[in-house]
Amino acid sequence: NNEILGWVALSPVSGRCVYGGVAEVSVYVGQKARGKGVGLGLMEVLVNASETEGYWTL
Incomplete structure (x- = not known):
């Protein structure tokens, strides 16, 4: 069936380059x-998506 079992999301913590x-x-x-x-x-x-997107700290 098409039931959503869960979800995950990555959100940048800040717009500052640091x-x-x-x-x-x-x-x-x-x-x-x-x-x-x-x-x-x-x-x-x-985790795989975060590496692809250039995140190193979650």
Whole structure:
């Protein structure tokens, strides 16, 4: 089915260049999906995306 199980997001912490590689992480996993590896999978995707986008501190 097309049910959303969870989500992750990267948000820059500041527009200042000194913080250019720093991002805030947001994570949500729905109650039905908890304990099933959904969060781990989402975090793996998020870390890979952060590296691609040039973030080095999360």
